[in-house]
Amino acid sequence: MLPPKTANALRNMVSAETRDTVSRLFMTDGRRHWKGYTLSFLFMGIMAGTTSGLAYLMGTVINRIFVEQNSSAIWILSGAVVLLSLVKGFSAYGQAVTLARVGNRIVADNQKKVLDRLLSQDVAFFTRSHTAEIMMRFNTGAQAARNVLNLIITSLGRDLLSVIGLTAVMIIQDPFMAGIGLVVMPIAVVGVRSLIRKVQKIFSREFHTAIQIMTESIEAFQGIRTIKSFTMEDDQRTRIYERIDRLEKASNRMIRAQSQSGPLMEALGGVAIGLVVMYAGWGVLHGGRTPGEFFSVITALLLSYEPAKRLARLNIDLTTHLLGARMLFDLLDRPPVEVDAPGTPALRVEGGKIEFDDVFFGYRADEPVLRGLSFIAEPGRTTALVGPSGGGKSTVMSLLERFYEIESGTIAIDGQKITEVTRRSLRQAIGFVSQDVFLFSGSVRDNIAAGRPSATEEEIVAAAKAAHAHDFITGFKDGYNSRVGEHGAELSGGQRQRIAIARAFLKDAPILLLDEATAALDSESEAEVQKALYELQRNRTTLVIAHRLQTVINADRICVVEKGRVVESGRHDELITKRGRYFTFHQLQFAGQQERLSA
Numbered sequence: 148m149l150p151p152k153t154a155n156a157l158r159n160m161v162s163a164e165t166r167d168t169v170s171r172l173f174m175t176d177g178r179r180h181w182k183g184y185t186l187s188f189l190f191m192g193i194m195a196g197t198t199s200g201l202a203y204l205m206g207t208v209i210n211r212i213f214v215e216q217n218s219s220a221i222w223i224l225s226g227a228v229v230l231l232s233l234v235k236g237f238s239a240y241g242q243a244v245t246l247a248r249v250g251n252r253i254v255a256d257n258q259k260k261v262l263d264r265l266l267s268q269d270v271a272f273f274t275r276s277h278t279a280e281i282m283m284r285f286n287t288g289a290q291a292a293r294n295v296l297n298l299i300i301t302s303l304g305r306d307l308l309s310v311i312g313l314t315a316v317m318i319i320q321d322p323f324m325a326g327i328g329l330v331v332m333p334i335a336v337v338g339v340r341s342l343i344r345k346v347q348k349i350f351s352r353e354f355h356t357a358i359q360i361m362t363e364s365i366e367a368f369q370g371i372r373t374i375k376s377f378t379m380e381d382d383q384r385t386r387i388y389e390r391i392d393r394l395e396k397a398s399n400r401m402i403r404a405q406s407q408s409g410p411l412m413e414a415l416g417g418v419a420i421g422l423v424v425m426y427a428g429w430g431v432l433h434g435g436r437t438p439g440e441f442f443s444v445i446t447a448l449l450l451s452y453e454p455a456k457r458l459a460r461l462n463i464d465l466t467t468h469l470l471g472a473r474m475l476f477d478l479l480d481r482p483p484v485e486v487d488a489p490g491t492p493a494l495r496v497e498g499g500k501i502e503f504d505d506v507f508f509g510y511r512a513d514e515p516v517l518r519g520l521s522f523i524a525e526p527g528r529t530t531a532l533v534g535p536s537g538g539g540k541s542t543v544m545s546l547l548e549r550f551y552e553i554e555s556g557t558i559a560i561d562g563q564k565i566t567e568v569t570r571r572s573l574r575q576a577i578g579f580v581s582q583d584v585f586l587f588s589g590s591v592r593d594n595i596a597a598g599r600p601s602a603t604e605e606e607i608v609a610a611a612k613a614a615h616a617h618d619f620i621t622g623f624k625d626g627y628n629s630r631v632g633e634h635g636a637e638l639s640g641g642q643r644q645r646i647a648i649a650r651a652f653l654k655d656a657p658i659l660l661l662d663e664a665t666a667a668l669d670s671e672s673e674a675e676v677q678k679a680l681y682e683l684q685r686n687r688t689t690l691v692i693a694h695r696l697q698t699v700i701n702a703d704r705i706c707v708v709e710k711g712r713v714v715e716s717g718r719h720d721e722l723i724t725k726r727g728r729y730f731t732f733h734q735l736q737f738a739g740q741q742e743r744l745s746a
């Protein structure tokens with residue numbers, strides 16, 4: 148799993164962490180885009196200035212036009228109002244576009260950074276983490292970084308500057324009236340604070356439910372054949388429905404919590420305006436004040452109301468985005484695992500001799516899978532790994548590609564320890580064909596070319612021919628341009644495998660790993676695939692996990708892997724004569740086959 152930022156940890160985030168998150172965002176993304184933010188800030192300043200100017204102008208309009216009945220002022224003042232509004236409109240446009248551009252760049256940059264970080268993780272990380280969780284963090288995190296910065300910048304720029312400007316107008320017009328209007332503000336801020344914890348709690352629950360929904364849906368779609376053949380649709384539906392309902396409730400609770408500041412702010416705003424109306428009305432009627440001052444203060448108060456409300460809510464709105472930003476940092480802070488030490492040499496393959504020497508390994512501590520496994524696969528020869536399920540055969544292949552680090556012992560290719568050469572050169576030296584072929588969504592050509600992206604068209608066709616795949620590919624309407632689905636769903640098992648074999652031909656790696664490559668095929672497909680595989684194996688050091696007798700009989704060497712060790716090895720005839728573990732294993736399989744044939 149990813150770092151254990153469970154619901155609890157999320158909930159318990161303290162404000163120090165919030166401060167850290169914000170300052171880290173400002174020091175990284177904020178600093179990188181300071182020019183864009185400054186420009187946007189300038190636009191916001193102009194907006195705040197024009198808004199305050201309009202409020203101020205209100206007083207002049209009332210006094211000149213309505214009290215003094217000055218008709219020439221009508222033109223000047225209405226012109227000024229139009230001009231100020233125009234400037235305000237253009238600044239609003241400028242700030243929105245600038246801020247959005249910076250924000251989009253931040254999202255894109257962060258997604259690239261997260262992707263790089265993810266690609267540098269080892270296979271174990273991906274085995275432990277669920278795709279849905281990684282994807283949610285990938286998206287939510289990158290967007291949260293933008294949202295936090297934009298929200299703070301907008302609050303400081305547009306809202307705070309507007310409130311300051313409008314307050315200045317109120318003070319200029321009548322300091323006492325301004326005081327009455329502003330007295331309620333601190334109450335609003337304090338009232339809003341108590342909502343923050345609630346919002347954090349609900350958000351973390353909402354986020355985890357959303358991950359569950361995605362996880363279960365992805366699993367349901369990926370396993371749709373199994374689900375349908377076991378008629379499990381109703382169970383799946385009920386389970387996912389239940390989560391969707393839970394998410395709906397959490398979302399509703401979230402909106403209720405977030406909006407609780409609304410009535411409070413409305414009431415306080417109403418009180419402020421009511422007080423000003425009382426004081427100013429009395430002042431205009433009995434205290435010699437002008438109606439212009441009164442209208443100007445009321446306008447400023449009304450205009451400052453929205454930005455003030457947003458400022459008071461800032462903390463609440465920030466809360467969820469800050470949690471998202473933490474998720475981003477969780478991923479970004481993972482040290483890259485697959486990094487070769489500087490100066491690590493590339494693997495030089497001469498014959499491709501593979502040596503496992505006393506290898507110990509477990510996926511989890513205290514659960515050993517390989518317990519002193521040793522064998523040698525001679526260059527250019529085929530070595531078969533056989534043995535009971537769970538004995539560790541697939542693990543041997545994963546370790547040879549260095550998907551996991553061994554605990555002790557050595558694995559070497561042509562005398563070079565695999566830990567002392569670059570991972571890239573190691574993996575480039577190995578071709579792999581397994582029974583569950585992974586095809587990328589794209590064309591047949593793209594999928595074969597994955598073996599060597601620089602390959603020419605002729606080379607791709609030659610590889611397909613060698614893999615006995617050319618004929619069926621050209622039989623498709625679009626030939627090599629035919630699309631294969633997300634998992635190559637439109638192709639038969641045998642066709643998929645032959646594309647994978649073509650890919651391996653194209654890669655032309657000196658070492659070949661075959662994981663039960665023909666186990667799931669009917670006999671016709673199997674014959675085609677088998678022919679292709681024999682050709683592929685020629686002159687390569689081949690390690691094959693074999694369950695079927697045919698592969699084993701022809702192998703140059705057979706290693707019987709049991710409980711994480713090679714307990715017996717030799718050629719088929721030798722091992723049969725020996726009447727040991729292989730013999731028993733062989734007899735069991737043979738008996739099974741006889742039974743199947745007679746059934």
Ligand SMILES: Nc1ncnc2c1ncn2[C@@H]1O[C@H](COP(=O)(O)OP(=O)(O)OP(=O)(O)O)[C@@H](O)[C@H]1O
Pocket residue numbers: 274510511516534535536537538539540541542543
């Ligand atoms: N990614 C993994 N995480 C944890 N344990 C694993 C993982 N992969 C395999 N194992 C465990 O390691 C042991 C050896 O598995 P492995 O797949 O290597 O056996 P195998 O001989 O290839 O079996 P089979 O013939 O059934 O494919 C098993 O107990 C298995 O449960």
